[in-house]
Amino acid sequence: MTEDDILAEFRAADALLEGHFILSSGLHSPRYLQCARVLMDPMRGARLASALVATMPRDLRSAIEIVVSPAMGGIIAGHEVARALGVEALFVERPAGTFELRRGFRLSPGQKVLMVEDVVTTGLSSREAIKAIEDAGGDVIAAASLVDRSNGTADLGVPFYPLIRLTVPTYEADALPPELAALPAEKPGSRKA
Numbered sequence: 117m118t119e120d121d122i123l124a125e126f127r128a129a130d131a132l133l134e135g136h137f138i139l140s141s142g143l144h145s146p147r148y149l150q151c152a153r154v155l156m157d158p159m160r161g162a163r164l165a166s167a168l169v170a171t172m173p174r175d176l177r178s179a180i181e182i183v184v185s186p187a188m189g190g191i192i193a194g195h196e197v198a199r200a201l202g203v204e205a206l207f208v209e210r211p212a213g214t215f216e217l218r219r220g221f222r223l224s225p226g227q228k229v230l231m232v233e234d235v236v237t238t239g240l241s242s243r244e245a246i247k248a249i250e251d252a253g254g255d256v257i258a259a260a261s262l263v264d265r266s267n268g269t270a271d272l273g274v275p276f277y278p279l280i281r282l283t284v285p286t287y288e289a290d291a292l293p294p295e296l297a298a299l300p301a302e303k304p305g306s307r308k309a
């Protein structure tokens with residue numbers, strides 16, 4: 117799949133939003149990639165997950181024993197990537213603010229994990245998820261996401277395979293351009309402030 121093909125999938129899902137968004141990190145942005153809309157169509161999700169898996173070296177693909185994703189945004193992406201790899205998918209969630217494995221999900225000691233996110237902006241959620249997976253005994257050998265909008269800044273500490281890299285501006289709350297400050301802000305994600 118080319119970059120144009122991937123963007124066409126996002127456009128077809130009405131997932132490229134413009135406005136004034138407060139991101140998980142507290143940064144503000146005039147653009148938001150709503151991956152939940154992209155993943156509404158399971159066939160589209162499967163196509164994108166297969167394309168993502170195809171970007172990984174063959175030896176990495178065969179080494180991955182399980183996929184773990186951070187809830188909420190990562191769950192469907194992780195499930196589709198796991199289907200493409202032929203492995204199981206778990207998720208970590210943060211009912212008390214810190215990611216943890218619940219619901220009877222377990223990792224065996226040293227089990228080789230691919231961490232799958234929907235979007236990486238600062239990489240904080242991915243790093244927190246990786247820490248939770250490692251605290252639960254997993255060995256995170258790589259990370260993947262549908263979108264990397266970190267503009268090359270996110271360091272996840274493991275090899276990182278995004279399906280598409282998008283250059284999107286972000287601003288600190290006290291440094292908004294006037295045209296962005298003039299718009300009402302919405303916070304689409306579920307991380308608590």
Ligand SMILES: O=P(O)(O)OC[C@H]1O[C@H](OP(=O)(O)OP(=O)(O)O)[C@H](O)[C@@H]1O
Pocket residue numbers: 139140141186187188189190233234235236237238239240241242304305306307
């Ligand atoms: O790289 P970062 O700066 O951490 O931003 C990206 C994270 O933000 C979004 O999740 P969010 O925290 O909004 O919650 P959700 O997945 O539960 O909607 C997205 O799903 C990523 O997890």
Ligand SMILES: O=C(O)c1cc(=O)[nH]c(=O)[nH]1
Pocket residue numbers: 138139140141147148149150151189234235236237238265305
């Ligand atoms: O940084 C985020 O919270 C974020 C950005 C984005 O474009 N899409 C998304 O789901 N989350």
Ligand SMILES: [Mg+2]
Pocket residue numbers: 186187188189190241
């Ligand atoms: Mg998330």
